[in-house]
Amino acid sequence: xxxxxxxxxxxxxxxxxxxxxxxxxxxxxxxxxxxxxxxxxxxxxxxxxxxxxxxxxxxxxxxxxxxxxxxxxxxxxxxxxxxxxxxxxxxxxxxxxxxxxxxxxxxxxxxxxxxxxxxxxxxxxxxxxxxxxxxxxxxxxxxxxxxxxxxxxxxxxxxxxxxxxxxxxxxxxxxxxxxxxxxxxxxxxxxxxxxxxxxxxxxxxxxxxxxxxx
Amino acid sequence: xxxxxxxxxxxxxxxxxxxxxxxxxxxxxxxxxxxxxxxxxxxxxxxxxxxxxxxxxxxxxxxxxxxxxxxxxxxxxxxxxxxxxxxxxxxxxxxxxxxxxxxxxxxxxxxxxxxxxxxxxxxxxxxxxxxxxxxxxxxxxxxxxxxxxxxxxxxxxxxxxxxxxxxxxxxxxxxxxxxxxxxxxxxxxxxxxxxxxxxxxxxxxxxxxxxxxxxxxxxxxxxxxxxxxxxxxxxxxxxxxxxxxxxxxxxxxxxxxxxxxxxxxxxxxxxxxxxxxxxxxxxxxxxxxxxxxxxxxxxxxxxxxxxxxxxxxxxxxxxxxxxxxxxxxxxxxxxxxxxxxxxxxxxxxxxxxxxxxxxxxxxxxxxxxxxxxxxxxxxxxxxxxxxxxxxxxxxxxxxxxxxxxxxxxxxxxxxxxxxxxxxxxxxxxxxxxxxxxxxxxxxxxxxxxxxxxxxxxxxxxxxxxxxxxxxxxxxxxxxxxxxxxxxxxxxxxxxxxxxxxxxxx
Numbered sequence: 001x002x003x004x005x006x007x008x009x010x011x012x013x014x015x016x017x018x019x020x021x022x023x024x025x026x027x028x029x030x031x032x033x034x035x036x037x038x039x040x041x042x043x044x045x046x047x048x049x050x051x052x053x054x055x056x057x058x059x060x061x062x063x064x065x066x067x068x069x070x071x072x073x074x075x076x077x078x079x080x081x082x083x084x085x086x087x088x089x090x091x092x093x094x095x096x097x098x099x100x101x102x103x104x105x106x107x108x109x110x111x112x113x114x115x116x117x118x119x120x121x122x123x124x125x126x127x128x129x130x131x132x133x134x135x136x137x138x139x140x141x142x143x144x145x146x147x148x149x150x151x152x153x154x155x156x157x158x159x160x161x162x163x164x165x166x167x168x169x170x171x172x173x174x175x176x177x178x179x180x181x182x183x184x185x186x187x188x189x190x191x192x193x194x195x196x197x198x199x200x201x202x203x204x205x206x207x208x209x210x211x212x213x214x
Numbered sequence: 215x216x217x218x219x220x221x222x223x224x225x226x227x228x229x230x231x232x233x234x235x236x237x238x239x240x241x242x243x244x245x246x247x248x249x250x251x252x253x254x255x256x257x258x259x260x261x262x263x264x265x266x267x268x269x270x271x272x273x274x275x276x277x278x279x280x281x282x283x284x285x286x287x288x289x290x291x292x293x294x295x296x297x298x299x300x301x302x303x304x305x306x307x308x309x310x311x312x313x314x315x316x317x318x319x320x321x322x323x324x325x326x327x328x329x330x331x332x333x334x335x336x337x338x339x340x341x342x343x344x345x346x347x348x349x350x351x352x353x354x355x356x357x358x359x360x361x362x363x364x365x366x367x368x369x370x371x372x373x374x375x376x377x378x379x380x381x382x383x384x385x386x387x388x389x390x391x392x393x394x395x396x397x398x399x400x401x402x403x404x405x406x407x408x409x410x411x412x413x414x415x416x417x418x419x420x421x422x423x424x425x426x427x428x429x430x431x432x433x434x435x436x437x438x439x440x441x442x443x444x445x446x447x448x449x450x451x452x453x454x455x456x457x458x459x460x461x462x463x464x465x466x467x468x469x470x471x472x473x474x475x476x477x478x479x480x481x482x483x484x485x486x487x488x489x490x491x492x493x494x495x496x497x498x499x500x501x502x503x504x505x506x507x508x509x510x511x512x513x514x515x516x517x518x519x520x521x522x523x524x525x526x527x528x529x530x531x532x533x534x535x536x537x538x539x540x541x542x543x544x545x546x547x548x549x550x551x552x553x554x555x556x557x558x559x560x561x562x563x564x565x566x567x568x569x570x571x572x573x574x575x576x577x578x579x580x581x582x583x584x585x586x587x588x589x590x591x592x593x594x595x596x597x598x599x600x601x602x603x604x605x606x607x608x609x610x611x612x613x614x615x616x617x618x619x620x621x622x623x624x625x626x627x628x629x630x631x632x633x634x635x636x637x638x639x640x641x642x643x644x645x646x647x648x649x650x651x652x653x654x655x656x657x658x659x660x661x662x663x664x665x666x667x668x669x670x671x672x673x674x675x676x677x678x679x680x681x682x683x684x685x686x687x688x689x690x691x692x693x694x695x696x697x698x699x700x701x702x703x704x705x706x707x708x709x710x711x712x713x714x715x716x717x718x719x
Contacts, residue, residue, distance in 0.1 A: 002301065003300070003301035003302055003303050003307055004301040006301070006303045006514075006621070007285075007301050007302075007303055007463065007512065007514045007518065008282050008285070008286070008301075009621075010303075010514065010518035010519075010618075010621040011281050011282045011285070011463075011518050011521065012282055013518075013522070013618075013621070014518050014519075014521040014522035014618065015279065015280075015281070015282070015521065016522075017524055018279050018280075022279070022280075023280075024276055024277075024279075024280040024283060024284070024468065025276075027272070027275060027276035027279055027280070028272060029269060029272040029273050029276055030265070030268060030269060030272060031265075031269055032262070032265035032268065032269065033262040033265040033266045033269055033475070033478075034261075034262045034265075037259075037260060037261065037262070052488060055488075056487070056488075056491070107502040111418070111419040111420075111453050112419050115415070115419055128489070130488065131481075131488040131489035132488060132489065133489050138500070138503055144452075144502065144503040144504075145448065145452040145494075145503055145504055146452050146453060146503075146504075149445060149448050149449065149452060149453075150419075150453075168474050168477050168478050168489075169471075169474035172470065172471060172473055172474050172477075173471075177432065177435040177437045177470045177495065177497055178295070178435070178497050179497075179500070180452075180494070180495065180496045180497075180500050180503060180504060181493075181494070181495040181496075182448065182492065182493070182494055183489065183492065183493035183494075183495075184491065184492060185487070185488070185489040185490065185491050185492075186491050187491070188443065188444050188445035188491055188492065189443050189444070189491045190353050190407055190443050190444045191249075191369075191370065191443065191485050192352070192353040192354035192357070192370050192372060192444075193353070193377055193380060193403040193406055193407070194241070194244060194245050194248065194373075194376060194377060194403070195245040195246070195248045195249045195370055195373065196248060196403060197485075197487075198403040198404050198407050200404065200407060200408070200411075201353065201407050201410065201411055201443070201444035201445055201446070202351075202411055202414065202415075202418070202444050202445035202446045202448075202449055203444070203445025203448060203491070203492060204445075
């Protein structure tokens with residue numbers, strides 16, 4: 001017998017108490033929880049996102065969309081970045097004002113090459129205010145998962161308010177499970193030393209989130 | 215990891231040892247109290263917590279009652295998305311499968327994300343025997359691996375180590391495994407994290423094979439979910455060409471929507487965060503992004519035995535948050551190693567004896583590693599009634615009875631060590647049925663009360679090893695009642711011996 005047959009056979013034997021005709025949906029699941037915690041309105045939701053991002057040590061900036069090129073150029077310059085990897089679908093005007101050398105996200109790029117890059121600039125798929133999270137879905141302005149992982153400095157642009165949702169349930173509704181997703185809440189961190197949180201381990205140690213309004 | 219849980223003593227002996235370790239107790243007290251208060255605050259932020267908790271429990275119950283259905287659905291979806299699914303009935307089979315898969319890549323090393331399932335199967339040792347080196351990349355797992363130690367906590371396997379011990383382990387052991395610790399390494403947590411970053415960086419960048427577990431698997435979509443903090447998970451899940459995930463069969467949830475419950479319950483319960491820094495989800499393989507080969511190894515290893523027990527089954531709801539460890543007065547004092555398995559604390563005390571059966575003295579002692587205070591049940595995000603299962607398992611240990619072990623129906627014999635206790639209970643039943651005998655016995659005990667020792671002799675000694683013998687009162691309640699009819703010392707019919715001085719009566 002294959003491992004599969006053994007395991008499935010054991011499961012069926014173990015569930016002898018479950019009535020034959022019972023279907024999965026016959027087991028009641030009461031979804032009495034909230035779709036969102038509180039009713040805030042758009043501006044307050046964006047404020048909450050900013051507050052919660054900062055709470056977990058992301059550096060938050062706000063600007064109008066027209067001011068993006070100038071802001072991004074300034075952030076990269078202040079960081080002292082000379083190179084930045086960018087996804088293929090990042091709007092070219094975003095980095096038009098910066099003089100960093102741009103490396104497009106390509107399938108052949110090795111992890112070692114990425115390790116030598118100073119920064120990465122991306123958009124996002126959705127941002128969650130209640131948890132202070134940005135979610136990447138490998139869309140055209142976000143690129144492969146590795147480019148937001150290996151470089152030590154990540155600038156993530158959130159288009160507000162349209163990309164901001166209140167809660168985890170609302171975020172999941174907007175996301176496609178077939179795409180590889182990365183939920184990011186602050187820079188990498190650990191609680192492994194005396195259960196106390198320290199920021200900065202393997203992922204980017206500096207996460208800057210730009211909330212770009214209309 | 216060369217440490218092993220095999221041959222460890224039963225909980226009372228191990229705990230008697232560990233509770234004398236003052237440094238261990240200090241480390242544990244500090245860490246568990248830090249996280250305890252934070253968890254309470256994180257949970258208090260959500261006013262629908264109890265509804266989330268109820269939904270989390272109900273969804274797991276739905277899954278468990280139809281586990282075969284959901285696993286077959288999961289297999290189909292993972293396969294359709296480009297993954298390969300393997301089934302392992304026990305630890306050996308899982309290790310064999312993983313070893314073969316790594317060998318087929320031609321590689322001799324793999325990077326690992328923290329995984330309880332592979333701790334349980336002893337995968338690292340199995341790989342080592344096959345000439346494959348597995349590098350643990352979670353900071354706490356790294357500390358355990360470098361220190362040639364055993365994990366003692368579900369979330370923070372090195373919780374028994376404080377910062378200066380970690381500094382020492384890094385300074386003396388990192389060079390044996392790769393890049394040595396930086397010169398002048400201090401014991402500041404930020405410096406220790408930096409040392410781990412530098413040490414592991416090279417391994418991540420060159421890794422061709424990654425091994426992981428998963429927190430959730432979505433049957434409807436074939437999606438796997440890994441929840442982490444450091445980014446070591448993302449490294450292992452996305453940089454290698456081959457990814458092998460070993461996951462317990464109980465980790466499946468029915469639908470994508472169901473994640474909305476668990477992604478709220480888990481981070482707040484485990485690290486006390488609104489959301490952990492990184493959550494990765496993937497469905498099979500994606501062209502040009504991440505591993506080109508994905509293997510999912512579904513692990514039974516005693517889970518179906520647990521499923522067969524209609525009371526004990528609820529232990530399979532566990533999402534490994536470790537909130538129950540952090541609040542447990544027994545865990546806080548005894549430490550994780552005393553539980554003799556990768557699953558310590560209250561959840562370990564009900565999970566381990568079900569996964570491994572109660573045949574060994576260690577596993578039979580685990581249901582007793584509790585004061586039944588119920589704090590674990592209170593904080594459990596999926597409402598596992600741990601005290602209920604503890605009592606149920608104590609019954610099984612003492613009385614024996616039907617159970618399923620490795621898929622076979624067996625009738626367990628009563629544990630030998632409990633013969634004296636059973637005899638005492640039989641004697642008590644006989645006496646309590648016979649008022650005269652009881653009266654005579656109580657009178658005798660009261661007269662000899664000064665002679666009662668603090669420790670029982672003979673077979674009773676084991677019982678008093680871990681308990682204080684109660685003091686014998688000068689007069690039993692029954693004798694007092696007979697003497698006073700209750701009206702000598704208080705209002706008729708209501709008072710007891712200590713309730714006689716009620717004001718205004």
